[in-house]
Amino acid sequence: MTLQKNRPSGGPAHWDDVEIGDAVHLRRGGRIEYAGRVDNRTADGAVVWVLSDGGRRQLFHVADGFELTVADPEGARHADN
Template identity: 70%
Template sequence: MTLQKNRATSGSAHWDDVQIGDSVQLRRNGHLEHTGRVDNRTADGAVVWVMSDRGNRQLFHVTDGYELAALDAGGSE
């Protein structure tokens, strides 16, 4: 798993290691809140759209307070 914390105070916070199709988890305050696959993202990695297994698509911005974890191909952390 690749963990990317968003640090809004750093001025260069981006989720630029995730790609379309990657399985991801989003945590806030240490709690798992969202899982799914990256459906789309901005070129600068500041915004990702995640499609859940149920087909719900949600937008996340790097300053929303989430830690984004990209899962390996095996789906494990």
């Protein structure tokens, strides 16, 4: 599942369906460039912070050109969220 929505105004897509704790992949040019779990996000879905398995926290903005997908749509959310 791809978590980008195009705004009716033609503005940038937003990742407003992703939730904290979701396991995600960020792709650019068809390649996964970053993977981890959503650590936080803005209310409008324009910015997400992703924490990799190695503990690195990275900020991504929709304008950065990444496609954000849930890595495991059926089991992506943590039970403790």
